[in-house]
Each structure stands twice: as C-alpha cells, then as structure tokens.
Amino acid sequence: MTNYATYFQENREHHLNELNEWLSIPSISAISEHKPDMQRAAEWLAATLKKAGLEHVEIHPTAGHPIVTADYLHAPGKPTVLVYGHYDVQPVDPLHLWETPPFEPTIRGDKLFARGATDDKGQIFLHIKAVEAILKQEGTLPVNVKFCIEGEEEISSANLPGFLESNKEMLSADAVLISDTSLIEKGKPAICTGLRGLCSLEFTIHTANTDLHSGSFGGGVPNALHSIVELLNSLHDKQGRVLVDGFYEGVLPLSDEMRNEFIKQAFDEKKLQQSLALESLHGEEGYSFVERVGARPTLEINGLYGGFQGEGSKTVIPKEASAKITCRLVANQDPAYVLDQIIKHLEANVPTGATIDIKPGEKARAFNIDPSSELLQKAADAFKTVYGTRALFTKDGGSIPIVEAFSRLIAPTVVLMGFGLPDENLHAPNEHFNLENFDKGLLTIVEYLNQI
Template identity: 70%
Template sequence: MAYAEYFASRRDEQLNELNEWLKIPSISALSEHKKDILTAAEWLADTLNKAGLEHIEIHPTDGHPVVYADYLHAPGKPTLLLYGHYDVQPVDPLNLWTTPPFEPNIRDGKLYARGATDDKGQVFMHIKAVEAILSQEGALPVNLKVCIEGEEEIGSVHLTSFLEKHKDMLAADAVLVSDTSLLERGRPAICTGLRGLCSLEVDVTTASTDLHSGTYGGAVPNALHALVSLLASLHDDKGRVAVDGFYEGVPDLSPLMREEFAKQGLDEDKIREGLELSALYGEEGYSFVERVGARPTLELNGVYGGFQGEGTKTVIPKAAHAKITCRLVGDQNPQHVLDAIEAHLKSHIQPGAKVEVRQMEKAFALDIDPSNPFLQLAADAYGKVYGTRALFTKDGGSIPIMESFSRILKAPIVLMGFGLDDENLHAPDEHFNLENFDKGLLTIVEFLKSAGTV
C-alpha cells in the first residue's frame, strides 16, 4: 500500500488518538498540573510502544520527566535523534478560546487545542510516520532514538544536565526537530539559525523617598528622567546598539546569505500595513528579514516607575526600573554582552542617581550549515510532498536547548517544522492546519527513507 493511501485510511483513527493526548493539560509552568505532566509522559511512552519502538523509559529529572525510546536495527546506517516536547503553555485568558483548550475541536480543516501545533501535534506525526514504515516495511531505514521532554515551555530547565549525563545513550548523527513553521502555507522552510538570548533588569534609584515636585523639582535628580536618559543612550540614531563591544562575534552578511534572505520574497509593506504601522524601524542598512534573522538586538521589554494611578500626582519618584532582552547571533557571547551592557549603564548614569543591574538569562546562538547532507535531504523531502523545495532560513527566535544539543552531541540540527506562524501558539485558539498534518506525515516518511542513504 502506498503511504498516501495508508495514512488516508487511518486519518480519523490517528486524529482521535492525537486528541487523547491533547486532552491532557500538561502545563509545565503550573505546579497543580504536575500529575497531568506525568500522565502525558505515560501516554507518550505507551504510544511509542504501540508504534513499535523499544527500550522505552520515563527518566525522572529534578523537574518533569524525559521520555526515551529507540529502534536500533539498521547496522551501518545513520542514527537520528528525534527531539520534541509534550508540555504546553498555560491557557489564559480562558474566555478568549472559542472552544475549551483541552477539548480538541476541528473547524475549517484546523485542529484547535492547546498543544495542537506546539508541540504535541508535530511530535505525534513523527511517531505515526515511524509506525507506518514499520508496518509497511518491517524495519526502519535508519537507527532512531527519541528524546521528548516536559519542560520546554519553562526553558528546558533540566534537559542540558540530562544531555550531559546521557550523551552516550543519546549519541546520534543528526537531531531531528519539528517545533518550527513553514514560511507560509505551501512554502516549506528549514531553519539554519536561531538567535541566542540574554536578559537583564535595571533599577535606578535617587533620593531615600519620593519627593514633592514643588519643594524639590528642578533641584534634585529624578529617577525616571535618569532612567529614560540612560536607556536612550543604548542606541544611536540609526538603530544601532551603542554599547562598546556589543557587536563582537557578529558575522558580516555575505552576498550569498543576503541572496538567500531575498529569496523569501517578504513584502515589507504588507507587514507594515498588517501591523498598522506608518513605518518599520531597525538597524540602518538591513532588510526586515536580515534584521530579524541575522542581526542582534537590544530591546526594552518594560519600563516603569513613579505614580501609576488615575489622575496626576506631583511627585519626583525615587526609583525607576527597566527590563531588557537581547537577541544574539553568530559567536556573540551572552556573558560578554551582559557585562558590556552593565558597564555601559554604570558609566552613563547621570550624577546623583545610582544604577543596579541584575543579569539573568544566557543562551548562545545556533548556526547550522545548510550544505549538511541531512538538511539537503530534508529540503528534498519537502519538495517531493509540497511540490516546492524548502528554503533555508534563519529564525529570529531562540530555542536555547538546540544549542545544547549541537554542542553536547556534536550533531547537526534538522529543524523540519510543519506549523504556521498564524496558528496562535502560546495564545488562545491555538490550532494546527490539518493540511500540514497530512503532508507532514508523508514528508517525514520521505526524509527517513532518504536519510538511510547518507
């Protein structure tokens, strides 16, 4: 039986099975769902067993468990490690969901539920693709290992130590991940770069108490004024970060890379109009896709202080605060970037004010060589099913654990996503387009079969 016919004949059965998993509220961020997390892991382990995988084990961590399985019966063939996650985001605000988040519902060819696209639906496709090959051909064309975690939505807190501890068990020639998106409907993409991340919080203080602006105004430092001036110093008038040393490790954009970005054919006017903006803004000399995919950023995420209530209050605030995150590229070192920003802030604070910096998250950027044979075969697999070969892109977001996989296992990452950017992942009415469920199953089968030739 051809695989298209195989999957078509089992579509309702498989979607019903996926719905069972989607009904489990495996929200990793909320402690009251700890039992649900374990239930979701047990469901996954049972489903992997039914699919024909072996050596299935639910590994405890200091947080939520990691589910492992393998099928190692292809001597001399490559070994792939499938990574994904079974935890999901919280569902608030609940009133904005058209149907309850843990009661899966199909409308207009889309499956609505929390976790439908991020990431249960995409992980499930891999399980069913493996099950199909074993059913149809009796063996896999590659060796396969599976590592599915329950903490991705809270930063994969314990997975890096798990990888270090079990790197021999998880050793592979490539890591296969489906937790990204197509460029748009019908246009597949393989991400070859993820930006790194670092963050910090800034507190500016002045007097020992808030002061009356009539008694002290114009004669003492104002914490809000000091903070606003300080934050304004972080960029120049061309959108470039003005922190000494910030751009160390940032690679120049080669003509070839700029050509690849241009192939995406992104309509900047459409983006601007869709966001109801009069103009886009960013580092001078770069297009939208270049700024998002290949350039670092320093963004203010929150600025607050002083009187926040209704009306006015003639007060000079004693404290003001800011939250800052940076997206990093190339060989930027997040610790170096944080130290450089802290030094800049301390050297630019206005007289009479004090600044305190708290360094927080740190994650390196990930770059993947698109010429790697596994990535080339993945692009071909998309081409056979979607009718257009996948483009190689760079993603502006960060999946910090991908860098850990690459560094610890010394294996290329193959980011074969089947979601769409408008599927409301992390938001109410999350959904998965079933067109990509159907095509994704076939694409994964094509890739696994071709990967056996490497």
C-alpha cells in the same frame, strides 16, 4: 515503494483520535497543580511509542517533569537520527478568549484546535506515526531512530542539559531532528538554520531617599525617570545600531548565499507595516526586516516603570525607576560577555545624582548551522517531493536554547523541519494545527528518513 499516502489516508481518523487523547491531557509544566497531568502525558507518550514499535522505551524522572526516550536501532551502517520534542504546553489564559475549551480538541474546517496542537504535541506526533507507518509497511526502518521528548521546554528546559550530558552515549546520533518551527506561509516550507541566543537583565535607578513634591524640589534635585530615560537613550544611535562597546563581537557578516535565501522569502514589509498600523518599520540600517529579526543581534527595552501611574495627576519627582532589557544574540556572540559589556555601559553612563542596581538574568547561546550540510539539503528535497516546493533556508528571530545544547552535546547537525504555520496562535487562545500540514508532514518525514 509502499504508497504511504493511501496508508495515512486510511488511518487518518484513527491517528487524529489518538492525537486528541494526548491533547486532552492538560500538561501545563508551569503550573504545579498540573504535575499529575505531566506524568500522565509522559505515560501516554511512552505507551504510544511502544505501540508504534519503538524499543527501550523509558520514562526518566527528573527534578522537574519526566523525560521519555525510545529507539529502534536495526540499520547497521546507516545514519542515526535523534528526534526531539516536548509534551508540555503553555498555560491557557485568558480562557474566555477560547472559542472551544483548550483541552477538548475540536476540528473546525481544516484545522484542529487545542492547546498543544501545533506546539508541540501535534508536530512530535507526526514523527511517531511516520516511524510506525514505515515499521508496519516495511518491517524495519531505513535508518536508526532515537526519541528524546521532554516536559519542560515551555519553562526553559531546566533539567534537559544535564540529562544530555549524562546520557551522551545513549543519545548519540548523526543528526537531531526537530519539528517545533513553522513554514514561512501556507505551501511554502522552510528549514531554520539559525536561532538567536539571548541574555537579559533588569535594573533600577535610585535618586533621593523618598519621592519629592515637584513644586518644592522640581528643578533642584535629580529625577529618577529623567535619569533612566537618559541612560536608556545611550544604548542606541539613531540608525538602530547598539552603542555598547563590544556588543557586536562574534557577529558574522551575512554571506551572499544567506542574503539570497532571505530575498527568496519575498517578504512583504509594506503589508506587515499596514497590518500593525505602523507609520514605518524600524531597525538597524542596511538590513531588511527578515535580516534584522533573523540574523542580526538586538537590544530591546521590554519594560519601563516608575513614578505615579494611577488615574489623574500626582506632582511628584520619583525616587526610583526600573527597566527590563532583553538581547537577542546571533552567531558566535557570547551571552555572558555581552551581558557584562552592557552592565559596564550602564554603570559608566549613570547620570549625575543617580545610582544603579543591576540584576543579571538568563543567558543562552545562539544556534547556527551551514545549510550546505547534506542532511539539511536532503530535508529540503523531502519537502519538495511532498509540497512541490523546495524548502527555503531561514533564520528565526526566536530562541530555543536547548537546540544549541543538542548541537554541542549530541550532534552538530540539527535539522529543524517545522510543519506549523506562523498564524496558528501558539502560546495564545485558539491554538490550532492546519490538517493540510498534518497530512503532508507525515509524508515528508517518511520521505526524509528514506532519503537519508
């Protein structure tokens, strides 16, 4: 077989220069003034896909930012893989914390610094160059490949689900291949088999029709802050378990096989505790840290505010207080049902003398896949060939709602082969991509496509 290591080494400088062109485009989907940059980034992507040898390259307008598709379908009887990624990036604030400008890609040591370097332009670029390399060296691909790359992942992919629904036949595949996750640590690859879903809400507790003097009214009228603290305290027991009726409906027990995968991660809880300057970790009793954040549901208070918050003292009894809540969900939990149960719990436990207004928020289902799938096992083998270490199967605590949509609408098998590292500052100043994983990622993708 072709020596791809030599090919990629000989073309490394050229490939990095190409990636730098894309990274230089400030494709920030959340900021309207960057709409022309979003179009420019989509056009750059389409041109690069064509140059790589992909066919039927098309830029699809949406109500928001464009979706780019392409394919190469010349392997009859072989599997079809749909590669998904996104070309939009996060805003760059606070700008003064960047050591070099976020849209002027810079290599320092063995790291490429730029907004989008690891999330997700750098990682999706690997797939384009891997396909291009195989086409240049072999003249064809060992499998059928499709690309679907959007520009709204950082703003919740509002237009992609409808696009998937309307284009099921064009996008149909045996597996969806995504690189938007990370290794466990340097040299220790991982394949994510679960992403948590979510639901959220915010609510306000009301008492009197005005703030009141605590000397004249204290002890005689309800205090909105006291009421909200009492209500929030009713949501968990002292062992970290959520007390909302029905909250755990649909949560599956962790299998021995999955718990063994967690154990293999050899996660150092003490080191984490020290790095965060915590007296101790906290969470649902009976589970390790990686199990709690990857495979168990949570209910978190994300914001709490009310009363006087300025400098000094102001002796008032506040008339209202507000809180924001987000839940991370797992397995077969229904986000709409969970949200409804939380609302019922809050309304049933409002303290005497208070009323409540509740505003439901977002809802997204969890993604879960059995790691015994042959396409996932071959992905772990491909990592082993290149990294010398077989990938572990993990469950990530975060949420990528569109992954569940792909598994439901396009292909039940979603292969999450990430090449980032957890400390690469995605969404933060000085985002970067370790070039070791740039090099090994190219080889791993080529190996995987050939193995399947």
